[in-house]
Amino acid sequence: MSSVLKKPNDRIDETLFTLAEYDARAAELGGYSNYSYWRSTWQVFLKNRVAFALLIIILVLLFFTVIQPYLPNQKLPNEIYLDPATKMQLRNHPPDAEYWFGTNSIGQDLWARIWSGTRTSLYIGVVVGFLTALIGIIVGAIWGYVRKLEHLFTEIYNIFDNIPTTVILVLLTYIMRPSLSTLIFAMCITGWLTVARQIRNLIVIIRDQEYNLASRCLGTSTARVITKNLLPYLVSVIMLRIALAIPIAIGMEVFLTYIGLGLPVDIPSLGNLINEGRLVMMSPSLRYQLFFPAIVLSVITISFYVMGNAFGDAADPRNHV
Amino acid sequence: MEAPVSILSVKDLVIRFNLRGKTLTAIREASMELYKGESLAIVGESGSGKSVFTKAFMGLLDKNGWIDSGSILYKGKDLARYKTEKDWLKIRGKEIAMVFQDPMTSLNPLKTVGKQVQEAIELHQGLKGEAAKHAVVSILTDVGISEPEKRYNQYPFEFSGGMRQRVVIAIAIACRPEVLICDEPTTALDVTIQAQILQLLKSLQEKYNLTIIYITHDLGVVAHVADRVAVMYAGDIVEIGTSEDIFFDPQHPYTWALLSSLPQLGEKGEPLYTIYGTPPNLFKEIKGDAFAPRNPKALKIDFVHRPPYFDVSETHKAKTWLLDPRAPKVERPKSIEAIRAKWEVV
Amino acid sequence: MLKYSLKRILQSALTLFIVVTVVFLLMRLMPEEGYFGVGSDKLDHVQKENILRSYGLRDPMHIQLKNFYIRLLRGDMGTSIIYRPKVPVSVILKGKVYYSLYLGLASIGVSLVFGIGLGILMSQYKGKLWDKLGTVYIVVINAVPAAVYYLFIQLYTTEWFKLPILFDVDKPVSWILPIVSMSLGSMAGYAMWMRRYMVDELNKDYIRLARAKGLKNSAVMVRHVMRNAFVPMAQYLPTSILLTIAGSLYIEYLYSIPGMGGLLIDAIQRQDNPLVQALVLIYSAVSIIGLFMGDLLMALCDPRIKLEHQGGSR
Numbered sequence: 001m002s003s004v005l006k007k008p009n010d011r012i013d014e015t016l017f018t019l020a021e022y023d024a025r026a027a028e029l030g031g032y033s034n035y036s037y038w039r040s041t042w043q044v045f046l047k048n049r050v051a052f053a054l055l056i057i058i059l060v061l062l063f064f065t066v067i068q069p070y071l072p073n074q075k076l077p078n079e080i081y082l083d084p085a086t087k088m089q090l091r092n093h094p095p096d097a098e099y100w101f102g103t104n105s106i107g108q109d110l111w112a113r114i115w116s117g118t119r120t121s122l123y124i125g126v127v128v129g130f131l132t133a134l135i136g137i138i139v140g141a142i143w144g145y146v147r148k149l150e151h152l153f154t155e156i157y158n159i160f161d162n163i164p165t166t167v168i169l170v171l172l173t174y175i176m177r178p179s180l181s182t183l184i185f186a187m188c189i190t191g192w193l194t195v196a197r198q199i200r201n202l203i204v205i206i207r208d209q210e211y212n213l214a215s216r217c218l219g220t221s222t223a224r225v226i227t228k229n230l231l232p233y234l235v236s237v238i239m240l241r242i243a244l245a246i247p248i249a250i251g252m253e254v255f256l257t258y259i260g261l262g263l264p265v266d267i268p269s270l271g272n273l274i275n276e277g278r279l280v281m282m283s284p285s286l287r288y289q290l291f292f293p294a295i296v297l298s299v300i301t302i303s304f305y306v307m308g309n310a311f312g313d314a315a316d317p318r319n320h321v
Numbered sequence: 322m323e324a325p326v327s328i329l330s331v332k333d334l335v336i337r338f339n340l341r342g343k344t345l346t347a348i349r350e351a352s353m354e355l356y357k358g359e360s361l362a363i364v365g366e367s368g369s370g371k372s373v374f375t376k377a378f379m380g381l382l383d384k385n386g387w388i389d390s391g392s393i394l395y396k397g398k399d400l401a402r403y404k405t406e407k408d409w410l411k412i413r414g415k416e417i418a419m420v421f422q423d424p425m426t427s428l429n430p431l432k433t434v435g436k437q438v439q440e441a442i443e444l445h446q447g448l449k450g451e452a453a454k455h456a457v458v459s460i461l462t463d464v465g466i467s468e469p470e471k472r473y474n475q476y477p478f479e480f481s482g483g484m485r486q487r488v489v490i491a492i493a494i495a496c497r498p499e500v501l502i503c504d505e506p507t508t509a510l511d512v513t514i515q516a517q518i519l520q521l522l523k524s525l526q527e528k529y530n531l532t533i534i535y536i537t538h539d540l541g542v543v544a545h546v547a548d549r550v551a552v553m554y555a556g557d558i559v560e561i562g563t564s565e566d567i568f569f570d571p572q573h574p575y576t577w578a579l580l581s582s583l584p585q586l587g588e589k590g591e592p593l594y595t596i597y598g599t600p601p602n603l604f605k606e607i608k609g610d611a612f613a614p615r616n617p618k619a620l621k622i623d624f625v626h627r628p629p630y631f632d633v634s635e636t637h638k639a640k641t642w643l644l645d646p647r648a649p650k651v652e653r654p655k656s657i658e659a660i661r662a663k664w665e666v667v
Numbered sequence: 668m669l670k671y672s673l674k675r676i677l678q679s680a681l682t683l684f685i686v687v688t689v690v691f692l693l694m695r696l697m698p699e700e701g702y703f704g705v706g707s708d709k710l711d712h713v714q715k716e717n718i719l720r721s722y723g724l725r726d727p728m729h730i731q732l733k734n735f736y737i738r739l740l741r742g743d744m745g746t747s748i749i750y751r752p753k754v755p756v757s758v759i760l761k762g763k764v765y766y767s768l769y770l771g772l773a774s775i776g777v778s779l780v781f782g783i784g785l786g787i788l789m790s791q792y793k794g795k796l797w798d799k800l801g802t803v804y805i806v807v808i809n810a811v812p813a814a815v816y817y818l819f820i821q822l823y824t825t826e827w828f829k830l831p832i833l834f835d836v837d838k839p840v841s842w843i844l845p846i847v848s849m850s851l852g853s854m855a856g857y858a859m860w861m862r863r864y865m866v867d868e869l870n871k872d873y874i875r876l877a878r879a880k881g882l883k884n885s886a887v888m889v890r891h892v893m894r895n896a897f898v899p900m901a902q903y904l905p906t907s908i909l910l911t912i913a914g915s916l917y918i919e920y921l922y923s924i925p926g927m928g929g930l931l932i933d934a935i936q937r938q939d940n941p942l943v944q945a946l947v948l949i950y951s952a953v954s955i956i957g958l959f960m961g962d963l964l965m966a967l968c969d970p971r972i973k974l975e976h977q978g979g980s981r
Contacts, residue, residue: 016622017647023614158678161958166913167950174935174943175696251812258814259916260936271814278818290818298811305810379879406884414881421879426872431895431969440890441880476970492880 041236044314051310054303061300065122068115075099075109077116077268092286101292104276110289114296117268121250121300124180124269128187129245133238135188136195143196144203157197165190169252173261180263187252195241202237236315243308247301254297270297325356328532329378329500334391334401336370336377336556345603347373349556349611350391352630355500355532360523362535362543364579365553368600371536374553375502377401379417380409414445414496422505424485428477434488435473441495456495463528464491465521483514487521494525501526502534507542519546540583544568549636552576555601555611562637569661571653572631572639574619575612580657594656610642618651671966679959686951690944691735695728745941747934756945760927767919767926771911773846778853778907783900785854786861787893793866801858808855813914817921820848833923845922849914853907860903864896898968905961909954 046052068074075081081103095102101110143153172186250270256262257271258278265272270293277290336348347370355361363371376382378393380403393400395416403409421427429437438457442448448456454473461469464487477485486506493501503522507515523546526533535546543550543564550567552560552575560573571577580586581594598615601607610616613623622642631644642648726734738745745756789801808816824830824844831841868874869892877887912928919929927946934942 016620016625017642017645017649018621019649019651020613020619020621020624022617022619158682166909166916167947167954170916170931170935171690171693171943171947175693247810247812251814254812254814255913255917259920259932274815274818281818281822290822294815294819297815298807301810301812302806306806381875381879410881410883413879419876419879421872421876423872427876429873429877429891429895431898432891440877440882444881489876492876496880 041311041314045311048310048314051307054307057299058303058307061118061303062122065115065118075112077112078108078266080107081109092280092289094285095288102288104289105280110273110292113268113273114270114293117270117273117293118296118300120180120263120267120269121253121271121297122246124184124187124253125246125249125304126242127184128191128249129242131184131188132191132195132245133241135192136241137199137234137238139192140196140199141203144200153200157193160193161197166255169256170259170261173256178256178261178263180267183253183256183263187249191245191248195237198237199234202234236312240308240312240315243304243311246304250297250301325359327354328357328395329353329355330392330394332392332394334374334377334393335389336373336382336386337389338383338386340385340604343604346389346606347386347556347603348377349607351553351556351558353551353558353561355534356549357532358530359548360526360533360535360546361549361551362537362547363551363553363558364537364540364543366538366600369553370556371553372504375419375504375534375536378500378502379413379419381413381419414441414498416498417500417502418493418496418498420486420489420493420501420503420506423509424482424489425509427489428485430477433474433476434480435475438488438492438495441492445496460491460495461488463494463525464488465517466491482510483518486510486514486518490518490521490525494529497529498531500532500534502536504536505538506535508537508539515542522546540579552579555607556603557611557640559612559641560637560639562633562639566634566637570633570637571657572633572637572644573612573641574616574643576639577654577657578615580660581654583660586656586659610640620648672963675959675962679955683952683955686955687739687948688732690947690951691732692728695731745945747939747942756942759930759942760945760949763925763927763930766924767915767928770842770845770849770915770918770924770926771908773842774849774911774914775853775907777846778850778857781850782854782857783861785858787865789858789862790865798862801862805855805859808851813852814917816851817848817917820844821921841922845918845924849911849918852910852914856903856907856910857900860900861896864899865892868892868895898965901961901965901968903961904964905954905958908957908961912950912954 081099091103091105091107093099093103093107095110099109099111101114104110104113139153143150143157169186169190172189173182176182176185253262253269254271254274257269257275262271262275263269273293274290274297277287277293280286281290331351331353333350333352334348335346335350338345338347351370351374353361363374365371373382373386377388378395378400380400382388388401391401395412400412403412428434435454435457438460439453442453442456442460446453446456457473458469461472466472466484466487472480477488480488486509490506501522506522507518510518519542522533525531533546535542537543547564549561549563551558552567552573554575560567560571560576562570567576568580571580578596582596584593587593596615601611601614608627609625610619610623610628613619616623620642626642628640628642628645630638630640632638633644643651747754747756747759751759785801785804789798792798821844830844831838833841874887874891877891878884882890915926915928916931917928918924919926920932923929927949931943931946931950933939934946
């Protein structure tokens with residue numbers, strides 16, 4: 001509280017009643033701003049401690065998935081292990097020091113299978129996420145920017161949007177016979193539409209935003225408009241898409257495996273593993289075969305989902321202080 | 322002429338907000354009197370705190386804001402002490418009503434206009450059903466809406482901006498308030514409509530014996546409607562007086578700067594006057610007079626001690642050290658001396 | 668309103684036509700084994716060709732398309748080969764439609780009621796316990812694939828609550844798990860929408876005006892906020908129909924409910940092409956109709972669309 005004088009006429013230095021020097025710069029001090037988009041995004045993201053913790057978990061997980069095969073004492077995912085004593089297949093062996101997650105019904109090491117499966121699922125998710133983002137951005141950008149094509153594209157979109165993606169997914173996989181590339185292809189076909197729409201909405205909003213008009217009036221080159229005004233939005237959209245594509249891709253893969261259209265058994269995937277676990281889940285002693293893949297899957301999907309959304313929120317300038 | 326009766330008396334009000342962990346002091350010991358039947362205008366730049374100030378009279382502050390100290394005396398009660406919704410329901414509408422700035426967003430887009438006005442009537446006039454509907458139609462006529470029966474069933478998007486504002490005014494009047502607060506009622510409207518709305522408010526004021534507070538940054542509006550004017554800067558009312566006092570005899574350097582900015586006072590061929598700098602950062606505590614850094618004619622004491630109110634006349638006072646007997650004589654800018662002569666133009 | 672409905676009907680019809688044609692064309696690419704039935708390895712090349720020709724699969728494409736539509740309009744969706752040989756698809760479906768319909772409608776109803784309720788609860792206690800719990804629920808349901816949590820629900824609730832694992836027509840209580848499981852996904856969607864909407868609306872000017880009128884907080888919430896919230900809810904309805912269809916494929920299989928979803932899975936696993944084809948068509952049609960109804964519902968609730976026909980896209 002600046003001093004409120006009790007008795008205005010007492011105790012004021014008479015010399016204060018003279019003109020002060022005018023400092024023009026001091027007049028400007030109220031309005032200083034050192035805003036930087038990416039720094040604010042990062043700061044807001046950090047404030048969300050849960051998301052940050054999950055980011056750490058994901059990074060650790062990713063790192064581990066990649067280096068796991070090179071660690072000492074790791075088993076091969078497809079090799080069937082034999083009980084040294086009986087020379088029989090080591091079926092349904094519960095977790096112990098040798099086989100950390102136990103073995104499945106034909107004697108394969110679950111630990112190795114799970115990490116291999118995680119690699120496959122992550123691979124699918126990243127590829128699908130990236131490709132759908134790419135296609136979606138190209139289509140969406142044209143859709144949003146080229147006004148002449150806008151009406152046509154919107155009508156096409158409305159038609160495609162009505163088609164149930166799950167059914168198409170099922171159909172495509174049925175026709176093309178399940179394989180890694182089929183899966184990726186089918187997911188891309190059904191996934192790019194949403195991205196295109198999001199990008200197009202963004203572009204329409206941004207294109208007509210007055211700050212872009214203002215930039216152009218000032219003579220800013222198109223390239224600079226794109227990089228400074230549009231790109232930050234796009235980058236955050238792309239990252240969000242990839243982050244969310246992973247749980248979605250895993251989900252679709254599990255679903256397809258479930259109805260018999262999943263990956264062949266010699267390619268371990270989280271979907272396969274869950275399915276194998278499902279077959280034995282009724283007997284409590286064998287439930288570990290369901291738990292371990294389910295837990296790993298849940299951790300991955302939840303982490304990516306939360307982190308992706310948290311990043312999307314942080315990238316929204318309205319949430320910047 | 323009877324002595325004016327004060328119905329609302331604000332003393333040293335302090336309002337603070339919590340913004341993401343930091344505290345902003347939006348209103349800094351502002352004081353004001355409101356007299357029955359008058360039109361008081363509160364003028365100031367964007368961000369000076371005009372809206373926040375009046376929202377506090379109705380308990381409509383955002384959730385992250387609170388009244389820190391000071392009093393708002395209305396009919397013997399201190400509104401600054403009101404905490405519960407029950408308390409505020411006695412004031413809102415019934416005693417004090419508000420007209421918002423943007424008629425586009427003030428109305429519920431999914432309800433008919435008639436229903437929205439009727440809501441206010443049913444709440445405050447105790448009418449229901451057919452009787453209430455009649456009252457709606459009659460009040461729509463009052464505010465100048467033609468074919469009110471037809472309009473009753475229409476949605477806000479079928480109205481133009483000016484018409485929507487009339488509806489909002491109708492809703493406010495339907496509450497039969499003592500005090501009507503108009504927060505920039507014409508800012509979002511065309512110039513041609515502005516005059517109509519102001520005229521409407523004036524006639525409603527006579528008909529319903531209202532006391533009106535106009536919040537505006539448009540001095541032209543002030544000149545047309547206001548009996549008294551309060552000048553606000555950085556959360557404080559720095560000068561208050563009758564229209565004549567403020568326009569013809571301003572005392573605070575900020576008021577001078579504000580008036581100098583009137584485009585009508587510009588000389589042909591000369592650049593228009595602008596106030597250099599920006600308003601102060603309200604997150605930080607302000608030492609002395611808030612306007613001092615932007616005031617070329619500031620005294621040293623302006624940076625040290627905050628000026629109290631000095632009386633210029635019975636009706637007029639200002640918070641500036643220039644009115645202290647020990648202060649040197651500082652000339653008002655020549656341009657605003659010319660206001661009296663150019664009065665018709667303003 | 669009428670004009671808008673007609674426009675949407677035409678759009679939907681067009682979509683349906685395109686989808687059906689596309690599906691038809693894709694179907695021509697289906698593995699040919701699906702047409703030969705059991706004992707296909709015992710047939711020689713000539714016999715296989717004869718069979719394919721009898722299905723009209725060797726005719727030129729446009730003739731096939733024409734015949735296809737003619738048959739469709741007559742209600743003939745082909746004959747099953749493997750699942751129930753020589754039985755027309757329409758007969759097979761008749762018995763199953765009821766189960767899927769009941770399951771679907773019931774779960775949509777449940778998810779609407781509980782989802783909206785949860786959303787309102789979460790917005791009222793924003794930041795507090797209910798909101799946090801609700802958020803955890805929504806996150807888990809959205810992130811973890813339905814396949815996984817369906818399994819766990821089946822596994823554990825049957826133990827804890829002694830509910831039947833498989834569906835049995837004679838035991839009404841065996842409906843509970845399938846309906847609840849299926850509604851979880853949509854419920855999360857509704858809750859999220861509702862909560863976000865209510866929080867967003869609370870900051871709008873017209874709500875402030877309603878308060879300034881002197882309206883009680885509870886009246887503001889019900890009469891203005893909630894009533895307005897239902898409009899975008901209608902927008903979400905079609906998505907939840909799609910989700911329900913997807914879920915039904917799973918749930919029916921998991922709980923052995925003799926509905927169309929389980930049928931599709933069976934048909935796929937046994938490679939019964941005509942059956943797969945017919946089911947895909949039906950599901951597409953249902954989705955398109957569902958979407959159309961959702962748009963119609965939204966138009967009914969929002970007078971702006973009715974009168975200005977701004978077709979808001981989902």
